[in-house]
Amino acid sequence: MIAQAPAIAAIGTPRHHYAAFAVMVALAALAQGAFGIYPVFLAKVLCFALFACAFNLLIGFVGLLSFGHAAFWGSAAYASAHAAAKWGLPPELCILFAAFVAAALGAVIGGFAIRRQGIYFAMITLAFAQMIFFIALQAKFTGGEDGLQIPTNYRRIAFGFLNLRDNATLFWFVLGIFLIGFLVIYRVIHSPFGQVLKAIRENQPRAISLGYHVDRYKLVAFVLSAALAGLAGGTKVFVTGSAALTDVNWPMSGEVVLMALLGGMGTIFGPVAGAVVLITIEEFLAERAGAWVSVIQGGIFVLCVLAFRRGIVGELARLLKKPL
Amino acid sequence: MSADIVLRTEGLTKEFKGFVAVKNVSLAVRRGTIHALIGPNGAGKTTCFNLLTKFLTPTAGRITYSGQDITYASPADIARMGLVRSFQISAVFPHLTSLENVRVALQRKMGNSFHFWKSERQLQSLDGKAGELLEAVGLGQYRAIPAVELPYGRKRALEIATTLALEPDMMLLDEPMAGMGHEDIERTQALIRRVAKDRTVLMVEHNMKVVANLSDTITVLARGEVLAEGSYAEVSRNPAVVQAYMGSTGHAHG
Ligand SMILES: Nc1ncnc2c1ncn2[C@@H]1O[C@H](COP(=O)(O)OP(=O)(O)OP(=O)(O)O)[C@@H](O)[C@H]1O
Ligand SMILES: [Mg+2]
Numbered sequence: 001m002i003a004q005a006p007a008i009a010a011i012g013t014p015r016h017h018y019a020a021f022a023v024m025v026a027l028a029a030l031a032q033g034a035f036g037i038y039p040v041f042l043a044k045v046l047c048f049a050l051f052a053c054a055f056n057l058l059i060g061f062v063g064l065l066s067f068g069h070a071a072f073w074g075s076a077a078y079a080s081a082h083a084a085a086k087w088g089l090p091p092e093l094c095i096l097f098a099a100f101v102a103a104a105l106g107a108v109i110g111g112f113a114i115r116r117q118g119i120y121f122a123m124i125t126l127a128f129a130q131m132i133f134f135i136a137l138q139a140k141f142t143g144g145e146d147g148l149q150i151p152t153n154y155r156r157i158a159f160g161f162l163n164l165r166d167n168a169t170l171f172w173f174v175l176g177i178f179l180i181g182f183l184v185i186y187r188v189i190h191s192p193f194g195q196v197l198k199a200i201r202e203n204q205p206r207a208i209s210l211g212y213h214v215d216r217y218k219l220v221a222f223v224l225s226a227a228l229a230g231l232a233g234g235t236k237v238f239v240t241g242s243a244a245l246t247d248v249n250w251p252m253s254g255e256v257v258l259m260a261l262l263g264g265m266g267t268i269f270g271p272v273a274g275a276v277v278l279i280t281i282e283e284f285l286a287e288r289a290g291a292w293v294s295v296i297q298g299g300i301f302v303l304c305v306l307a308f309r310r311g312i313v314g315e316l317a318r319l320l321k322k323p324l
Numbered sequence: 325m326s327a328d329i330v331l332r333t334e335g336l337t338k339e340f341k342g343f344v345a346v347k348n349v350s351l352a353v354r355r356g357t358i359h360a361l362i363g364p365n366g367a368g369k370t371t372c373f374n375l376l377t378k379f380l381t382p383t384a385g386r387i388t389y390s391g392q393d394i395t396y397a398s399p400a401d402i403a404r405m406g407l408v409r410s411f412q413i414s415a416v417f418p419h420l421t422s423l424e425n426v427r428v429a430l431q432r433k434m435g436n437s438f439h440f441w442k443s444e445r446q447l448q449s450l451d452g453k454a455g456e457l458l459e460a461v462g463l464g465q466y467r468a469i470p471a472v473e474l475p476y477g478r479k480r481a482l483e484i485a486t487t488l489a490l491e492p493d494m495m496l497l498d499e500p501m502a503g504m505g506h507e508d509i510e511r512t513q514a515l516i517r518r519v520a521k522d523r524t525v526l527m528v529e530h531n532m533k534v535v536a537n538l539s540d541t542i543t544v545l546a547r548g549e550v551l552a553e554g555s556y557a558e559v560s561r562n563p564a565v566v567q568a569y570m571g572s573t574g575h576a577h578g
Contacts, residue, residue: 192431192447193440199428202417209377209415210429210490211403212437220438 013190016322020269025179032171039171040239045279046178047236052259052271053185054228059257060266061189062221063201064114067122068129069229069256071109072102074248075132076230081148081243082141091158095177095234102230103223105132110222114215126250133248147244150237164238177235181228186268188224197221229256258297261304264311269324273312330355330494330524331376331407336385338371338548345371347548349385353494353541358516358525360535363545364568369528370412372545373498376526377409378402390493406493410500412528414479418472422463422482425471426454429489454489461485461515477508481515488519495519497527501534513537536560544568 028046031037051073058064076098083094113124136142143149150156156164164170188194200207200214207214237243246252255278263274278297285293304311310318317324331353338346346368353359361369374380376387378399387395389407397405417425430450431437439446458467461481466474471482480500487495500516501509513534516525520538529535535542536556544551544559546568552559559565 187443188440190444191440191442192434192436192444193438193442195424195428195431195444195447196437198420199417202419203415205379205411206415206417207428208379208399209403209409209411210486211400211408211432213398213400217438220440224440 014322016320016324017186017268020324024269024272025175028175032168039167041279041283043171043174043239044236045276046174047232047239048256048259048279049272049275050178050181050232050235051229052256052263052275053182054225054232055256056260056265056267056271057185057188057225057228058221059260060270061194061201062197062218064218064222065118065122065257066113066125066222066225067250067253067257068109068125068127069225070248070250070252071125071129071132072106072226072229073233073236073252073256074136074243075105076102076233077237077243077247078136078142078148079230080234080237081150084150084154084237085148088154090160091156091164091173091238094237095231098234098237099227099230102233103227106223106226106230107219110219110226114218114222126253129248129250129253133245133250136245136248142243145245147242149242156238170239174235174239177231181231182272185228188221189268193217193220255297258301258304260311262300262311264314264317264324267311267313267317267324270311270313277312328355329353330390331526332388333376334386336372336375336387337383338368338375338380339383345548346375346382349545349548349550351543351550353524353526355524356520356522357540358520358527358538360539360542361526361528361545362530362532362535362542363551367545368548369545370498371548373409373496373528377407377496403490403492406490407496408487408490408492408494409496410480410483410487410498412498412502414476414483416471416474416479416482416486419470421468421470422458422474422485423451423454423467425482426457426486426489427451429486430454432490457485457489458482460488462511477504477512480504480508480512484512484515484519492523494524494526497525497529499528499530501529501531509534 028042032039032042055066055069058066079101080094080098083089083097089097109125109128113121116124137144158164158173162169162173164173196212196217200217204214233247259274259278260271262277263272264270281296282293285296289296313324329352333349333351336346336349337344349372361372363369371380375382378397382395386393389405394402417428420428427447427450430453431447434450436442436446455467458464461484463478463481463485466478471479474482484500501512504512509531516538539556541553542556542559543553544565551568552562552565
């Protein structure tokens with residue numbers, strides 16, 4: 001029969017998902033511990049990996065292409081930086097606040113966009129994201145072109161004992177948040193709710209005819225995705241030390257699309273791989289290649305679309321004949 | 325009006341940019357019967373179904389179901405009221421297994437469909453019921469097969485099983501036998517007769533043998549309008565109906 005069809009994940013966590021998860025955590029820990037890669041860089045990668053996973057929840061599991069996810073990542077970054085700089089909240093509360101802000105914004109934008117299909121959905125999310133960008137550019141509390149820095153005298157102690165000034169501690173802190181976000185997404189996908197999402201993605205009219213108010217399910221998924229993107233954006237502030245205009249601008253929305261695409265949309269581990277590759281390219285080519293980074297990214301995009309649709313993990317899953 | 329009319333339309337009309345696909349259709353489906361809607365290609369049968377199940381909003385007219393006005397209800401709410409449709413083009417969830425397809429329908433009444441924090445293991449409690457429904461349509465041995473891999477006739481059977489999972493009071497079937505082989509037709513026909521024992525069925529069907537065998541009442545639609553209504557014997561004798569079918573090209577007429 002159709003050998004290439006993705007194998008159906010039976011109910012319950014398949015064993016190879018445990019294995020893949022263990023490999024992912026071990027690689028992260030090793031990269032920091034054994035290979036001696038700069039922990040701040042790794043922490044940044046983890047933030048983007050979570051961002052990409054959150055985005056993938058929509059495109060991969062609901063079939064909605066948001067082209068405005070920078071709004072959630074970026075406004076969460078501002079919220080987090082604001083809570084730290086102006087209110088002096090501890091990091092964990094700043095991040096929590098950021099996730100709430102992103103979720104609320106997600107409810108508003110999602111409320112407007114969710115009834116639209118395909119390209120219209122993408123355009124509406126983009127339009128809203130540009131509005132958020134405009135606010136960030138003009139408003140006083142965002143610091144305009146300068147962005148929002150976390151002041152040097154801010155007490156970077158998470159949960160009262162984790163000193164985030166120490167780079168290794170920062171890494172473990174961010175890894176912890178990433179894993180929480182990742183597992184939340186995994187659970188959402190493998191929940192009764194996730195089952196309905198799958199049905200909607202597979203055949204929306206049929207799901208409607210079975211009595212599901214599909215817009216409500218999509219909206220919940222959208223808010224979850226926004227909240228998780230916010231979790232990532234809020235955490236990022238403690239890695240880079242600031243929220244900046246680039247965080248809310250549209251290339252950020254494009255980048256997260258590219259991460260999911262490169263890693264494998266609709267796979268569980270793909271966005272993580274996509275984020276690792278893209279951020280690594282950016283980081284190491286930024287000094288050497290300058291503006292060529294964009295060209296390289298464009299090239300990757302074209303390659304993915306033309307020859308490599310399943311992405312890195314998607315191709316791997318096909319070789320192993322197991323959903324990853 | 326008689327209480328045993330479960331679904332009624334009055335002056336139902338649908339216009340697509342000046343083209344009238346359904347024109348002033350008044351339909352009365354009696355509870356507990358099998359009612360067939362027939363007519364040449366493009367007569368407006370599917371459009372009628374879309375109007376009845378609210379996938380389209382009528383330009384004019386009124387629809388009542390079980391005494392309630394549903395002219396402006398939402399399609400999901402229609403299903404919740406017990407009026408469930410199938411589609412002309414087979415509607416399954418292709419990459420879900422047969423069992424999962426049926427389970428999606430059963431899941432709604434479980435009330436956990438928004439629970440994104442719970443494990444999908446919860447759904448296993450529905451497997452027994454889903455399995456029974458698959459058995460009932462002869463898909464017992466296909467439960468672990470993704471719907472996309474089922475032969476066409478089996479897909480239609482799966483669709484009926486999924487519809488039955490909602491325990492609808494009324495089923496709307498749009499060409500349930502289209503594309504089926506002889507054997508599948510026999511089986512599906514028996515199935516429809518069986519499930520129609522305690523519910524109402526409104527179906528569109530081109531296979532006249534099936535229509536003759538199953539239907540209590542037939543409504544003939546042509547160019548969006550009701551041409552005739554009655555039993556098979558009455559309708560097939562009607563010269564206007566014969567004319568309409570002769571006039572349409574390439575139509576299988578059993
Ligand atoms: N969304 C639409 N926009 C414009 N015209 C439409 C639309 N849907 C249907 N039509 C037209 O309305 C007419 C009736 O179509 P419909 O699908 O209801 O016919 P049908 O009786 O189901 O035919 P068939 O036996 O081929 O399934 C056709 O001429 C079709 O082209
Ligand atoms: Mg039709």
